Amino acid sequence: MREVGIVGVGHTKFGKSEVSFLEMLTQAALEAMDDAGAKTGKNNVIDQVFVASMGAGMLNRISGSASALVDTLNIRPAMAECIENGPASGASAIKLGYMAIASGMCDCVLVVGGEMMRVVSGWEATDFVATMLHPTGEYPYGLTLPSFAGLFTRLRFEKYGETSEDLARISVKNHANAMHNPCAHIQRKVKLERISDPRYVDATSPMVADPLRQFDMCPVSDGAAAVLLVAKDKQEELGFGHKTFARIAGIASATDTHYVADRADPTELLAVRTAAEKAYKMAGMGPEDIDCAELHDAFLILELAESEECGLFPKGEAHLAVRRGETEIGGKIPINTSGGLKAKGHPLGATGVSQVVELVRQVRGEAEGRQVEGAKTGLAVNFGGFGNNVVATIITTK
Amino acid sequence: MQEMFAYRCDKCGKLHHPRYAVCQNPDCDGRSFTEEPLSGHCKLLTWTRVFNLPEGYMKAWLNFGIVQFDNGVTATGQIGFDERPEIGMDLVSTVGVVKEGVGKDYYGFIFQKP
Numbered sequence: 001m002r003e004v005g006i007v008g009v010g011h012t013k014f015g016k017s018e019v020s021f022l023e024m025l026t027q028a029a030l031e032a033m034d035d036a037g038a039k040t041g042k043n044n045v046i047d048q049v050f051v052a053s054m055g056a057g058m059l060n061r062i063s064g065s066a067s068a069l070v071d072t073l074n075i076r077p078a079m080a081e082c083i084e085n086g087p088a089s090g091a092s093a094i095k096l097g098y099m100a101i102a103s104g105m106c107d108c109v110l111v112v113g114g115e116m117m118r119v120v121s122g123w124e125a126t127d128f129v130a131t132m133l134h135p136t137g138e139y140p141y142g143l144t145l146p147s148f149a150g151l152f153t154r155l156r157f158e159k160y161g162e163t164s165e166d167l168a169r170i171s172v173k174n175h176a177n178a179m180h181n182p183c184a185h186i187q188r189k190v191k192l193e194r195i196s197d198p199r200y201v202d203a204t205s206p207m208v209a210d211p212l213r214q215f216d217m218c219p220v221s222d223g224a225a226a227v228l229l230v231a232k233d234k235q236e237e238l239g240f241g242h243k244t245f246a247r248i249a250g251i252a253s254a255t256d257t258h259y260v261a262d263r264a265d266p267t268e269l270l271a272v273r274t275a276a277e278k279a280y281k282m283a284g285m286g287p288e289d290i291d292c293a294e295l296h297d298a299f300l301i302l303e304l305a306e307s308e309e310c311g312l313f314p315k316g317e318a319h320l321a322v323r324r325g326e327t328e329i330g331g332k333i334p335i336n337t338s339g340g341l342k343a344k345g346h347p348l349g350a351t352g353v354s355q356v357v358e359l360v361r362q363v364r365g366e367a368e369g370r371q372v373e374g375a376k377t378g379l380a381v382n383f384g385g386f387g388n389n390v391v392a393t394i395i396t397t398k
Numbered sequence: 399m400q401e402m403f404a405y406r407c408d409k410c411g412k413l414h415h416p417r418y419a420v421c422q423n424p425d426c427d428g429r430s431f432t433e434e435p436l437s438g439h440c441k442l443l444t445w446t447r448v449f450n451l452p453e454g455y456m457k458a459w460l461n462f463g464i465v466q467f468d469n470g471v472t473a474t475g476q477i478g479f480d481e482r483p484e485i486g487m488d489l490v491s492t493v494g495v496v497k498e499g500v501g502k503d504y505y506g507f508i509f510q511k512p
Contacts, residue, residue: 127452137416138474140504141496142448142455147462150446158444158485210447259416261464261472266443 007243008036008228014185014345017222032226047106052093052113053349088384090352091391113353114224148386149299150209160316168196178339180369185345221345225353250283250394272309275392287311294355296383352382400505405431440465475507
């Protein structure tokens with residue numbers, strides 16, 4: 001199979017967008033193309049564009065955005081398709097880009113993920129995200145993604161002895177990391193006692209889905225991110241020879257039951273484990289090879305659970321590693337150096353692409369202020385539904 | 399009166415809830431099912447109290463839980479009392495309106511204390 005890697009990255013500032021959905025995609029795409037040195041018009045070499053979004057049709061009344069993007073970028077007649085896989089849309093689109101190049105069908109693919117959610121009220125956004133739940137067994141009950149995170153957290157607390165203070169520690173870490181990421185939605189330092197001390201916590205971090213509080217979950221964000229993929233055997237010929245080739249060493253996805261209650265052990269995230277195992281196998285690597293990880297911490301309990309399912313820590317021990325500071329920059333295995341979904345933000349379709357952008361910056365040594373020293377290999381986990389469709393990606397310069 | 403059902407595979411006998419197109423037993427490929435009432439005693443496996451309810455709920459918060467029925471089937475539903483539940487507590491399932499829709503109400507599990 002051909003080697004596929006990333007030679008260009010782009011990322012808008014996450015938060016509240018002042019421009020339209022399509023303009024947001026365009027900004028990220030152009031930044032990635034400029035980063036790689038990709039040309040437009042008659043000099044265009046991009047064969048295919050994938051646009052990842054969960055809800056542009058529902059929230060922004062735009063369909064066919066990949067076709068529109070190709071047109072405004074003047075890279076016709078590149079092929080163009082939109083990809084939807086819930087909050088894992090971004091990594092799914094990268095996977096499809098990988099497949100398109102590895103198969104020989106394409107040499108160069110632009111992947112852009114984006115979401116514009118802050119055009120609706122909080123309860124409308126919550127409802128929109130909840131549409132990915134089981135259509136008869138979950139969604140009609142008023143269940144939401146925070147609901148499932150609450151149900152899951154309570155079980156994990158009971159089983160492994162994790163506490164709300166452990167989650168608050170992760171919140172503090174991810175907010176601190178986001179202070180060094182100019183694209184992060186929330187750039188605000190958080191003090192542990194302000195979001196965990198019983199004297200303040202109801203005011204500073206109100207309960208959302210007991211036992212989860214506001215600071216235990218991500219904000220609603222707008223944003224876009226882009227990566228330019230190229231075949232290793234065409235990198236020089238297509239004009240990208242001067243760029244570091246951040247190789248996609250492994251990329252895989254897996255599914256689990258749609259109806260969460262049907263899982264044999266509801267504290268396990270089987271799709272995360274399976275996707276990670278497949279990605280490690282494809283890369284010929286293991287958890288010991290990972291220098292940094294971007295994990296899908298839409299709810300902070302997921303950072304703990306995913307880090308265990310990916311083999312970074314033994315089952316039930318990730319919170320102990322957090323207490324020891326092992327997931328901080330400078331620790332044994334830094335997690336969510338970008339600020340994670342928690343602080344960087346979570347524009348659904350953009351998230352999987354954004355995670356890979358961060359890994360590319362890390363392995364290139366360009367993550368200013370948050371650089372993991374000597375980082376050569378990174379792992380991303382992009383989590384769809386409540387863990388029923390997960391993509392794991394390994395990026396390396398080794 | 400509204401009723402909730404489990405679906406027994408006609409080929410291997412495995413019980414399901416909710417309905418699937420194909421039996422979920424990895425060793426079976428059954429596609430026909432017989433409905434059986436799913437009600438009565440159950441145990442609470444986990445619960446949450448949610449304060450940011452989606453569109454259509456005129457309440458400040460709701461309790462939700464996952465339960466296991468005596469026949470082994472697990473299900474998600476609303477919890478119909480205000481006190482803080484406890485993992486492992488005994489409950490009984492009732493059926494009621496879980497969401498008021500425009501022109502159509504949605505019925506589902508509401509778990510109560512015995």
